[in-house]
Amino acid sequence: MRKVLSEMLNQHPRLQVVGTARNGEDALKKRATLCPDVITLDVEMPIMDGLETLKYIMDEDPCPVLMVSSTTKVGAENTLLAIEYGAVDFVAKPSGAISLDIKKVEHLIIEKVLQAAKANIRKPTLPTKEVKLHGVERTEVRMQSHKKKVIAIGTSTGGPRALKDVITNLPAQLAAPVLIVQHMPPGFTLSLAKRLNSLSEVNVKEAKDGEILQNGTAYIAPGGYHLTVKKIGSVFAVHTHQDEARRGHRPSVDVMFESLSSFPEVETIAVIMTGMGADGTEGLIKLKRSVPNCYAIAEAEESCTVFGMPRAAVQTKLVDESVHVQLISERILKRF
Template structure:
């Protein structure tokens, strides 16, 4: 696997592999000598596994890390821990620990390593930085909502998202008077582990969304990997739909799809939050949310983003109401919900 992955990376002119290591202990020694810009770490390694190695890297001298993981339940749980410990992103092996068909994810490995080299690593206790931006008004239909209008919190994120979600979701109270909808770009098999991890750390109930779920206040629903998440109104209830329509901007689930479904529902107030991630997912959906009526938009500040892609594009629409550090987002959500 070391040889195959090295060959893949070396074929790209943007990347030069300067060393390989047999296990975590070997990796820590070589890292001090070679000073790489990016490391890839297999979750499963002898002597010192990927998680222990990652802890040492992040504690001693942080470096962008891309994890290589299996799709087993244990592999998915360990990958979520790796994201929490500070890994930038992960790639899943197609067929187990020794994946002879790893070339199927060659482009993904290369692109994630390249992006990781430009990632911003967050300190464990960052000083909150808040940027307030004037509200940008757009011409949209006039609509007066009653104070009792149902509020919806809709969060979109990608690279760096699992750790960012932990920072936000664990600060929201169990008594939250709104459901939380989450699209995290992630393959099938990992979103359930993400939901279970966040549920164990939060006052909110956090679950992987299922088709037909009736939205409840104080519950966070994470779009299942490989499926779009949408919301429809049925009488006085709001119900989740998961479906397999074509990916948007290469993503399924897509933040745009979630936002567009909310824009079609009357008499709700949406708090749209766009956090760290590469690409532009969420911006087109945000435009439709703003055009349709009541929406307050929050974007994560560049200072705390692992990759300032999705928030940057959203801010360029001039429809974002506030740009704030990740540590401030939960508080800003609560201001809009109360």
């Protein structure tokens, strides 16, 4: 694995592998002299595993870390813990612990290593004053108590940590369902839902096709499936499907937002948080054009791991408010 990964990364003109290590203990010794810009770290290692090594790195001398994970249930759970501990992102091995076919995800690994080098790895602490959009006049949108409401959140790199900040601060009696698109491969979204559910007052689950949307419940798009909404009589239901990926993503934030744009009678809060790329921007434009009572929130740059998706959304001038991740739940509740 070390040999294959090294060869793959060294082929890129902007990347140079300065060293490899057999386990976490070996990695920490070599890091002191080699001073890498990014570390790729296997979750499962002998002597000192990935989680223990990561904790030490983030506590003693933080550095961007990309986790290399197996897709087993335990592997997925440990990977999500690693993101909470401060890892920038992860790559799932295609076929178990020793994946010599890792070249199947070569482009993804290279892209994520390059992105990790630029990532914000500081712990998101609240600023002394709030960050808002300047020079943008907005009419105050009042949500009407009798209308159906939906909260839709889209995120990518750094998303699991950002979702923890938002979802765990929503009350059980929340008067709306929450739809979540987190860019993740199959096998990881279920672990994310279970992890957030164990920490939250709202019910968090992986979305299932056909289930009726319930207030106080957060639905996470399953890896490999788009998450949309359909109307059945007078109620709204989840619709998951495997239509073509959008901008390389399935699930896609654009697809979720566009689905909600079909229901102008539903008051929608659209939230775009940390992530690379621009997923969600096209969908937000359609949502804002079609839904009179749509309020858009973007995560502020200072708390984003990667300020790609929120930046693209802000550039449309359709975002009503740009705030620190730890203020997003408060802003959502203010709309009610």
